[in-house]
Amino acid sequence: MVCPEWNQVNKNDYRGIWVYVEHFNGKISEGSLQLIGKAKELASKLGVDVAAIMLGKDLDKLLMEPIYYGADKVIYANDDRLSIYLPHIYAASVVELANKYKPEIILFAATKRGRELAPYVANTLRSGITADCTALDVDPKTRDLDQVRPTYGGNILAHIRTPTRRPQLASVRPNVFPTPPRDESKKGELVEEKLSKLPEPRGRYLGSKSITEEDESGLPPVEKSDIVVVAGKGVNGVEGVKLLTDLAKLLNGTIGGTKKVTDAGWLPTSRQIGQTGRTIRPALYIGMGVSGAIQHVFGMNESKIIVAVNSDPNAPIFNYVDYGIVGDYKQVAEALLELLRERKKQ
Amino acid sequence: MDELTIVVPVKAAVPNITAVRLDPNTHNLVREGVPLMINPYDRNAVELALRIKDRFGGKVITISMAPPNGKDFLESTIGMGVDEGILITDRVFAGADTLATSHAIAKSIAKLYPNFSLIIMGEETTDSTTAHMPAQVASWLEIPFVYYATDAEPNIKDGTVKITRYLEDEGLLEEFIYNMPIIMSVYRNSNPPRDISLNRKIMAKVNGLVKVLTNKELGLNPDCVGLKGSPTIVAKIEDAKPLPRKKQIFQGDPKEGAKWLLENLVKEGVIR
Numbered sequence: 001m002v003c004p005e006w007n008q009v010n011k012n013d014y015r016g017i018w019v020y021v022e023h024f025n026g027k028i029s030e031g032s033l034q035l036i037g038k039a040k041e042l043a044s045k046l047g048v049d050v051a052a053i054m055l056g057k058d059l060d061k062l063l064m065e066p067i068y069y070g071a072d073k074v075i076y077a078n079d080d081r082l083s084i085y086l087p088h089i090y091a092a093s094v095v096e097l098a099n100k101y102k103p104e105i106i107l108f109a110a111t112k113r114g115r116e117l118a119p120y121v122a123n124t125l126r127s128g129i130t131a132d133c134t135a136l137d138v139d140p141k142t143r144d145l146d147q148v149r150p151t152y153g154g155n156i157l158a159h160i161r162t163p164t165r166r167p168q169l170a171s172v173r174p175n176v177f178p179t180p181p182r183d184e185s186k187k188g189e190l191v192e193e194k195l196s197k198l199p200e201p202r203g204r205y206l207g208s209k210s211i212t213e214e215d216e217s218g219l220p221p222v223e224k225s226d227i228v229v230v231a232g233k234g235v236n237g238v239e240g241v242k243l244l245t246d247l248a249k250l251l252n253g254t255i256g257g258t259k260k261v262t263d264a265g266w267l268p269t270s271r272q273i274g275q276t277g278r279t280i281r282p283a284l285y286i287g288m289g290v291s292g293a294i295q296h297v298f299g300m301n302e303s304k305i306i307v308a309v310n311s312d313p314n315a316p317i318f319n320y321v322d323y324g325i326v327g328d329y330k331q332v333a334e335a336l337l338e339l340l341r342e343r344k345k346q
Numbered sequence: 347m348d349e350l351t352i353v354v355p356v357k358a359a360v361p362n363i364t365a366v367r368l369d370p371n372t373h374n375l376v377r378e379g380v381p382l383m384i385n386p387y388d389r390n391a392v393e394l395a396l397r398i399k400d401r402f403g404g405k406v407i408t409i410s411m412a413p414p415n416g417k418d419f420l421e422s423t424i425g426m427g428v429d430e431g432i433l434i435t436d437r438v439f440a441g442a443d444t445l446a447t448s449h450a451i452a453k454s455i456a457k458l459y460p461n462f463s464l465i466i467m468g469e470e471t472t473d474s475t476t477a478h479m480p481a482q483v484a485s486w487l488e489i490p491f492v493y494y495a496t497d498a499e500p501n502i503k504d505g506t507v508k509i510t511r512y513l514e515d516e517g518l519l520e521e522f523i524y525n526m527p528i529i530m531s532v533y534r535n536s537n538p539p540r541d542i543s544l545n546r547k548i549m550a551k552v553n554g555l556v557k558v559l560t561n562k563e564l565g566l567n568p569d570c571v572g573l574k575g576s577p578t579i580v581a582k583i584e585d586a587k588p589l590p591r592k593k594q595i596f597q598g599d600p601k602e603g604a605k606w607l608l609e610n611l612v613k614e615g616v617i618r
């Protein structure tokens with residue numbers, strides 16, 4: 001029996017897929033756009049539309065963007081009270097809209113802000129939520145969302161469902177799904193909403209300060225590059241990281257690290273790849289001195305080609321590679337540098 | 347407000363998942379002998395609470411929904427300087443998802459400490475890594491919440507608290523001022539926890555500073571807690587198996603290996 005303290009839910013009243021589209025400083029977060037692509041795929045199996053939800057003030061310039069990326073419509077609220085992001089106010093706004101429109105699924109990008117917002121929305125609707133999904137599917141019969149996420153330290157994959165409640169909510173880490181192409185010829189509907197029941201702010205935003213971590217490499221962020229060279233603990237210090245940074249530069253790629261490497265301060269945490277760091281899906285991943293712990297693998301598993309160099313032939317990383325070299329990372333990296341320099345000259 | 351009451355929900359008795367291994371033959375999780383611990387990030391939350399107490403006075407309480415063996419971990423938080431602990435434990439709470447867990451925690455806090463000023467929580471748990479609970483507890487209690495706090499400075503006179511938080515992905519420090527009560531979660535790389543005083547921990551045990559509560563005292567509807575009060579179900583579990591890969595392995599001279607690799611990467615079209 002369902003808890004009698006919750007509102008009754010008739011599943012058939014709920015139709016359509018929503019993507020909460022996050023934006024900050026006039027820019028839509030990439031993770032939200034990626035979800036639109038996935039949502040479209042799920043929506044076609046369910047025979048419904050995809051709506052993007054946008055909250056804020058002075059949204060006009062951004063409103064068509066979700067449509068260019070594939071959304072069928074944008075439901076938005078342009079409201080003074082939303083000019084500054086306060087988590088409970090934004091969450092309450094999504095709740096109010098969801099109560100009115102009754103979507104069957106709401107997806108959030110699992111950015112730091114998204115991870116903060118989504119559980120409040122879900123809980124206030126007395127529905128379930130699954131964080132950091134790595135795969136999503138729908139069952140056209142029950143219309144249940146199959147939410148797949150690594151759990152227990154990434155050692156197992158759990159398929160989670162919310163069979164008795166609606167909407168079904170899930171968050172997905174940025175870069176788990178590819179960004180759909182942008183097409184300005186796409187058409188869609190813009191629906192403006194007025195919010196009535198917003199709670200008291202009870203707080204004020206005082207301001208922000210950007211603190212970019214010390215990052216000497218001068219290379220692009222790990223999510224933004226097609227080739228990522230990753231340093232593991234096996235590179236044994238900043239010298240090793242520097243060697244791999246040179247390699248990354250020569251490949252027109254960028255440098256990343258495992259948690260052990262960023263924890264040691266050899267690279268800034270913004271370059272940590274894995275379950276508690278960034279997720280990447282480059283064309284080429286090259287891990288050197290990386291053991292291949294599951295928490296790391298979850299951040300790079302979707303790379304097109306995976307390469308690893310490790311001196312231990314039994315290192316778990318070799319279970320995940322296309323090309324592996326058993327050997328000393330330094331010798332291999334130096335040989336690669338030499339070969340690449342020769343190629344450049346030609 | 348005369349005195350701060352700070353409640354810190356902690357997940358006691360979580361497996362140290364770095365010690366969890368997959369059986370290489372059966373691919374099953376080997377859980378036997380995996381040591382239990384308090385969720386490590388919750389110690390950072392306790393630390394922030396204690397830092398506030400050190401500066402502004404008041405009382406810090408840890409609370410956990412856990413099996414009976416969670417008691418020892420709550421006593422450890424008293425060893426860090428916490429004043430008292432509450433262990434919520436009852437068969438009817440078993441199988442709870444984050445909604446049902448947050449329900450029990452929120453109702454317990456509302457019942458035991460209705461005048462709480464702050465609820466401070468860990469960023470996430472290392473075994474389930476959802477980071478759901480802080481927002482969910484806030485939703486039950488209908489109060490504001492902020493994640494990833496690095497610092498908080500209450501003003502007892504006017505009942506406000508200034509919160510600094512760090513958004514790791516944006517590299518942004520934000521500052522807010524809120525009226526208390528409010529819930530915050532603590533950025534996991536801030537507020538490194540202080541040591542546990544063994545004497546204090548023993549004192550906690552001897553003086554019974556951790557109270558154990560069951561649903562008899564809490565009186566929650568059994569249909570709204572545990573497995574029954576959980577909207578999500580785990581439909582299926584599978585091993586996280588590697589995706590199919592080419593798995594070509596080179597062993598031998600590193601220079602030859604580099605050449606072999608480069609040729610293959612050019613063939614794959616990922617290096618031009």
Ligand SMILES: Cc1cc2nc3c(=O)[nH]c(=O)nc-3n(C[C@H](O)[C@H](O)[C@H](O)COP(=O)(O)OP(=O)(O)OC[C@H]3O[C@@H](n4cnc5c(N)ncnc54)[C@H](O)[C@@H]3O)c2cc1C
Binds near residue numbers: 327329
């Ligand atoms: C909750 C949780 C979350 C986590 N999140 C992440 C995460 O997001 N990202 C992450 O990376 N980790 C994460 N971890 C940590 C993870 O479990 C591993 O500890 C970590 O990934 C290991 O890093 P590593 O491969 O660099 O180091 P190690 O495991 O120490 O491996 C070093 C490797 O280098 C090899 N080596 C040594 N010398 C050489 C040499 N000269 N040449 C070549 N190879 C050499 C060794 O054979 C070894 O395989 C997390 C852990 C937990 C518990």
Ligand SMILES: Nc1ncnc2c1ncn2[C@@H]1O[C@H](COP(=O)(O)O)[C@@H](O)[C@H]1O
Binds near residue numbers: 476
């Ligand atoms: N069983 C529990 N009892 C008390 N607090 C908990 C429990 N589980 C999680 N928490 C708190 O909620 C935070 C986030 O946990 P989670 O949402 O599970 O990642 C933790 O860091 C704890 O502060």
